[in-house]
Amino acid sequence: DIQMTQSPSAMSASVGDRVTITCRASQDIRNSLAWFQQKPGKVPERLIYGSSNLQSGVPSRFSGSGSGTEFTLTISNLQPEDFATYYCLYHGDYPLTFGGGTKLEIK
Amino acid sequence: QVQLQASGPGLVKPSETLSLTCAVSGFSFTGAYHWGWIRQSPGQGLEWIGSVHYSGNTYYNPSLKGRVTLSVDTSKNHFSLRLTSVTAADTAIYFCGRFTWLQAFGIWDQGTTVTVSS
Numbered sequence: 001d002i003q004m005t006q007s008p009s010a011m012s013a014s015v016g017d018r019v020t021i022t023c024r025a026s027q028d029i030r031n032s033l034a035w036f037q038q039k040p041g042k043v044p045e046r047l048i049y050g051s052s053n054l055q056s057g058v059p060s061r062f063s064g065s066g067s068g069t070e071f072t073l074t075i076s077n078l079q080p081e082d083f084a085t086y087y088c089l090y091h092g093d094y095p096l097t098f099g100g101g102t103k104l105e106i107k
Numbered sequence: 108q109v110q111l112q113a114s115g116p117g118l119v120k121p122s123e124t125l126s127l128t129c130a131v132s133g134f135s136f137t138g139a140y141h142w143g144w145i146r147q148s149p150g151q152g153l154e155w156i157g158s159v160h161y162s163g164n165t166y167y168n169p170s171l172k173g174r175v176t177l178s179v180d181t182s183k184n185h186f187s188l189r190l191t192s193v194t195a196a197d198t199a200i201y202f203c204g205r206f207t208w209l210q211a212f213g214i215w216d217q218g219t220t221v222t223v224s225s
Contacts, residue, residue, distance in 0.1 A: 001169060032208075034210075034211035034212075036153075036212075038153075043202065043215045043216075043217060043218060044153065044202075044212075044215065046210070046211060046212065046213055049209065049210040049211050049213075050209060050210070053210075055213075087152065087153050089153075089155075089211055089212070091206070091208065091210075091211035091212075092208070094158065094166040095155065095166070095167070095168050095169060096143075096155040096158070096206075096211075097155065098152060098153045098154065098155060099152075100152050101152040101153070
């Protein structure tokens with residue numbers, strides 16, 4: 001089974017900053033990685049799928065990259081509404097596996 | 108517009124069975140989509156529980172295998188989760204969602220809080 005290691009588990013940043021969150025897969029998963037944003041008390045929302053495909057309606061300051069075993073979610077020009085928890089998800093085969101999450105807080 | 112709505116008891120006693128049903132509306136239940144369950148324990152991350160195809164094919168998280176059963180009822184456009192022998196560790200928000208291989212989970216319900224307590 002694929003294991004997803006997400007880092008960091010928490011971070012703080014300021015409005016306008018550029019941040020990067022990383023997920024590493026325990027083996028080659030090609031580009032089968034999605035990113036989700038979850039705000040407190042809310043349903044997770046898909047941001048990125050297939051490593052780099054931006055979900056319709058998601059601001060272009062969000063971008064995903066990577067293939068194989070290392071993937072990144074980059075948020076440019078952080079906005080107040082971006083402070084949330086982010087999860088990666090391996091979606092290439094069963095069992096599906098989420099990363100442990102990254103809580104992004106305001107500095 | 109695709110909508111998913113889960114229903115089921117919000118309180119389950121330890122050692123009993125947790126049962127939830129997710130109704131799908133605004134979309135054909137059949138086809139290439141899979142229908143899945145994900146949960147989130149209080150203050151914790153997301154955990155995939157399992158997925159089911161309308162054909163009846165099921166896929167489970169190995170950590171829960173043996174306790175979880177998914178099923179579909181195509182006549183009612185809904186799919187169901189049963190989790191047996193629950194403990195306090197099964198207390199969580201349970202989400203149902205639509206899954207595709209290319210795009211992962213794109214549509215979710217609002218989540219159902221299930222508490223395991225006597």
